[in-house]
Amino acid sequence: MIERTLTKKIVALAEKFQVITLTGPRQSGKTTLVKAVFPALPYVSLEEPDIRQIALTDPRGFLSNYPDGAILDEVQNTPDLFSYIQSLVDQNRQIQFILTGSSNFLLMEKISQTLAGRTAILHLLPFSFAELEQGAQSFDDYESLIFKGQYPRIYDRALAPTDFYPAYIQTYVERDVRMMKNIGDINTFIRFIQLCAGRTGQLLNYTSLANDAGISPNTAKAWLSVLESSYIVYRLEPFHKNFSKRLVKSPKLYFYDTGLACSLLGIRAAQQVNSHYMKGALFENLVINEFVKRNLHHGERRYPYFWQDSRGKEIDCLLVDGEAILPVEIKSGKTISNSYFANLSYWRHLNKLPDSAGYVVYGGEQSLQTSIGSFISWRELDQILFLGSD
Known part of the structure; x- marks a missing residue:
C-alpha cells in the first residue's frame, strides 16, 4: 500500500x-x-x-x-x-x-x-505526485502521467487507462448519477460530461455548454453541480480582491483527474496527448490538481484561484493564504523561455511586487533560478512551499 x-x-x-x-x-x-x-x-x-x-x-x-x-x-x-x-x-x-x-x-x-x-x-483525492514517488512510480514524461491519471486502482491492478476509465464512467453513471436529481436522459448526460472535458481550463459559459449539449442553461448548472458533488469536476474561482480594473468573474472548469478527462476526450495513448489541442489545458489541470491535493490531503479545504482581466492578462493559479498571495504561471513547454514570465511581470507591476515574486511551472526537467524569476519543473512542485506545506 x-x-x-x-x-x-x-x-x-x-x-x-x-x-x-x-x-x-x-x-x-x-x-x-x-x-x-x-x-x-x-x-x-x-x-x-x-x-x-x-x-x-x-x-x-x-x-x-x-x-x-x-x-x-x-x-x-x-x-x-x-x-x-x-x-x-x-x-x-x-x-x-x-x-x-x-x-x-x-x-x-x-x-x-x-x-x-x-x-x-x-x-481524499487520487494519488498526488509525492505519493506516487513514494510508491516507486515514475514517468518518462508528463504526457504519460496525464494520460494514465492517478487513480489508485490503475497502479494496484496494473490496469490500462483505456480499460479503467470507460468502466469508471459506466459505474459512476449507474450507481451515483441515478441517485441524484435532475438527470433524465443518461446518454445526454454522458455527452454533457464529454463536452465538459473539452472545456478543461476554460472560462465556464453555461449558455454555450447548454446549447452544445442540447439542454437548458438551468439544467447545465444542475448537472454541473452533480459532477462537482461526486468529485468529477471542480470550478476554480477568479480572484478579484483589491483590484480596480475590470476583471473576469466567471470560474474555470477542471477535472479532478486528467486520465478521466483524456478518456472523455477520446485520447487512447500517451503519445496522443503530445499533439492534442488540449495538451496545454491538460498540463495546467495536472499541476493545479497537485495544489488542490496538497491542501485537501492536509485537511485544508481550500482551492487555488486564477486571475484574469478584461485585456486578457492572466495568472493561471493563485495560492492564497489570508493576505499572502503567490502567483504561479503554468506552461506545458519543455524548453525554458523568458516569455513565460510576461503575465507574471504584469502582475508584479500591478501589485508592486519584487521581480522574484511567483513561479513558472513548466514541462521541462530542470528547475532553475534566473534573474527574472524561478522556473519549476513539473516534477518538483514541492519547491513551491506555500499552502499545506509541512
Missing part, C-alpha cells in the same frame, strides 16, 4: 472526534485507507443490497451489531443511520464510527442535519 498523505491528519482527528467522515471520488482509495488506519473496527459496505436493506429497515438493530463502532462504507446509501449514529456517540464517548462516501452532496446534506459539530470531515 502506498502511504497516503492524509493518514497523519485522520489519526490526529480520530483522537478528538468520535465520528470521522471521509469523502472523495469513487476508487480514490478511501476504503483502503480507513481499513489500514482503523484495523480494529469492523468494515461494512452499504453498497451490498442485503446489508443496505437491513440498515434501512432496522437501523437501530443494524447498529447494535457494532457496540464499539464500525467503518461504514458509502454511508450516503442509508441516510436514516445518521440520526442513530448521533444518538450513539452522544451516549457513549468510547464508540468510534468512520463514515465514507463518494457522493458529497448526499453525504453533506445528512451530516448538516444530524452530525454537524460531531464529525471531522476530510477529503
Whole structure:
C-alpha cells in the first residue's frame, strides 16, 4: 500500500472526534485507507443490497451489531443511520464510527442535519505526485502521467487507462448519477460530461455548454453541480480582491483527474496527448490538481484561484493564504523561455511586487533560478512551499 498523505491528519482527528467522515471520488482509495488506519473496527459496505436493506429497515438493530463502532462504507446509501449514529456517540464517548462516501452532496446534506459539530470531515483525492514517488512510480514524461491519471486502482491492478476509465464512467453513471436529481436522459448526460472535458481550463459559459449539449442553461448548472458533488469536476474561482480594473468573474472548469478527462476526450495513448489541442489545458489541470491535493490531503479545504482581466492578462493559479498571495504561471513547454514570465511581470507591476515574486511551472526537467524569476519543473512542485506545506 502506498502511504497516503492524509493518514497523519485522520489519526490526529480520530483522537478528538468520535465520528470521522471521509469523502472523495469513487476508487480514490478511501476504503483502503480507513481499513489500514482503523484495523480494529469492523468494515461494512452499504453498497451490498442485503446489508443496505437491513440498515434501512432496522437501523437501530443494524447498529447494535457494532457496540464499539464500525467503518461504514458509502454511508450516503442509508441516510436514516445518521440520526442513530448521533444518538450513539452522544451516549457513549468510547464508540468510534468512520463514515465514507463518494457522493458529497448526499453525504453533506445528512451530516448538516444530524452530525454537524460531531464529525471531522476530510477529503481524499487520487494519488498526488509525492505519493506516487513514494510508491516507486515514475514517468518518462508528463504526457504519460496525464494520460494514465492517478487513480489508485490503475497502479494496484496494473490496469490500462483505456480499460479503467470507460468502466469508471459506466459505474459512476449507474450507481451515483441515478441517485441524484435532475438527470433524465443518461446518454445526454454522458455527452454533457464529454463536452465538459473539452472545456478543461476554460472560462465556464453555461449558455454555450447548454446549447452544445442540447439542454437548458438551468439544467447545465444542475448537472454541473452533480459532477462537482461526486468529485468529477471542480470550478476554480477568479480572484478579484483589491483590484480596480475590470476583471473576469466567471470560474474555470477542471477535472479532478486528467486520465478521466483524456478518456472523455477520446485520447487512447500517451503519445496522443503530445499533439492534442488540449495538451496545454491538460498540463495546467495536472499541476493545479497537485495544489488542490496538497491542501485537501492536509485537511485544508481550500482551492487555488486564477486571475484574469478584461485585456486578457492572466495568472493561471493563485495560492492564497489570508493576505499572502503567490502567483504561479503554468506552461506545458519543455524548453525554458523568458516569455513565460510576461503575465507574471504584469502582475508584479500591478501589485508592486519584487521581480522574484511567483513561479513558472513548466514541462521541462530542470528547475532553475534566473534573474527574472524561478522556473519549476513539473516534477518538483514541492519547491513551491506555500499552502499545506509541512
